[in-house]
Amino acid sequence: MVTIYDIAEKTGFSPTTVSKVFNGYADVSQKTRRKILDTAEQLGYLPNAHARSLTTKRSWTIGVLFVEPSGAGILHPYFAGVIEGFKRVATSKGYDLMFISKDIGGKKSGYLEHCKIRGVDGVVVILPDYRDPYYAELLESSIPCVLLDQESVSKSTIYSDNVEGSKRAVEYLYALGHRRIAHIGGGQSFAGEKRMQGYLQAMKELGVPANPEYIIQGSYDYTVESGKHAMEELLRCKQVPTAVFAAGDNLAVGAMMAIREHGLSVPGDISIVGFDDIEMAKFLTPALTTVRQNTYLLGSRAADMLIYSIEEGASSQSDMISVELVVRDSCRPI
Structure with a gap:
């Protein structure tokens, strides 16, 4: 079984520094943090989630709110790219993902109540439905959120140009x-x-x-x-x-x-x-x-923004990703 001592030996950092990375301490540089996390992933290290929760007062879980009305669900092409980018960054930093719904335990409830019951540290909202009152309730809460394809004065947002x-x-x-x-x-x-x-x-x-x-x-x-x-x-x-x-x-x-x-x-x-x-x-x-x-960059940037808000208590941010025209065969000159 891989331990923090194995990671310390492999990276050249002290076991204390390695422990700080997995326990979310802020006094470790991004370069050091990235090297330790990449090495941990290579070695297959699995940190003790319960121990981390007791130390950091966090659940190390991020809620994913995705309400997609066309019926495609997670097969929706926008979701697939976004969630892959988001998941790669979030898991590399020690977070699990959990889907959020309105109902829990067979009882009617809202997104906010579900988040509180599950104790998520933050929520990524993909294709938000601003008409949903339960969604508005979540936005008014103190839970860190990042919204894709939406504007907000209180939560972080990211979208394409x-x-x-x-x-x-x-x-x-x-x-x-x-x-x-x-x-x-x-x-x-x-x-x-x-x-x-x-x-x-x-x-x-x-x-x-x-x-x-x-x-x-x-x-x-x-x-x-x-x-x-x-x-x-x-x-x-x-x-x-x-x-x-x-x-x-x-x-x-x-x-x-x-x-x-x-x-x-x-x-x-x-x-x-x-x-x-x-x-x-x-x-x-x-x-x-x-x-x-x-979409992959949208997801990975969203994860960076949300985790920064969770770990640093940062205020809302906004980011816009550039796009490009891909010319194929469906147009002709006249």
């Missing part, structure tokens, strides 16, 4: 000669509103009037079905758009389905740009041009 990504998508279509550029929005979600903002800003800056007929809201859960319905509505326009920027790749997939069912082609008749760069985007026919957000 949705506005800039949308502008790049529209500017790309404009550079190909498109002027009748439609937008399938992401509904009343934080990301959806920001991506709509980017679309409108780009159209204004390029001097292209934004035709209200060309702006159709998909659902806030970004389903393929809502993308298909939105595209069918666009196909009924007197002048059908030559290009569509969809606020999510699933919306773009639905739009491509509707276009094909109407006997048209992508990009022959209509060019399509999505947002997210989900795994299947490059396997579609044609492969989807899209705005890539770095």
Whole structure:
């Protein structure tokens, strides 16, 4: 069985320093902490969670709140990338993850009550639903939280540069000669509103009037079905758009389905740009041009922010991750 003495011998640090790292003391440099944790992982060291809890007054558990209404659950492509990045950082620093629900022990309760019963040290909220009163209750509490794809004055937040990504998508279509550029929005979600903002800003800056007929809201859960319905509505326009920027790749997939069912082609008749760069985007026919957000980096940065808040008692922070346009085959010049 690996002990802290084995780690001390391997790293060259004293057993006291190694112990401080696993007990969460702040007087150890990040470089030293990282070397000790990496070595512990290599050697397969498992710290005694109960002993650490008694010493640090922490449970070493982080709650994961993920309410995803489309039905995809943990198979949702956004969740998969985010949670992998989050988990890698959190576990390397000695934390376990636990999913948080409203109900516990067969009784109706809220997220906050669940967090208190389980004694979590902090919560990461992925795709938060601001309409949920139980979610608002959690935000008003003193439990450290980091929110993905949301704004907050009291909790830490992290999100992709949705506005800039949308502008790049529209500017790309404009550079190909498109002027009748439609937008399938992401509904009343934080990301959806920001991506709509980017679309409108780009159209204004390029001097292209934004035709209200060309702006159709998909659902806030970004389903393929809502993308298909939105595209069918666009196909009924007197002048059908030559290009569509969809606020999510699933919306773009639905739009491509509707276009094909109407006997048209992508990009022959209509060019399509999505947002997210989900795994299947490059396997579609044609492969989807899209705005890539770095979900792994979102997750790992979120973990760093939350653990810093837990261990240092830091106030709320905010971070925005840059995006990039990935050009594939779903657009053509006109």
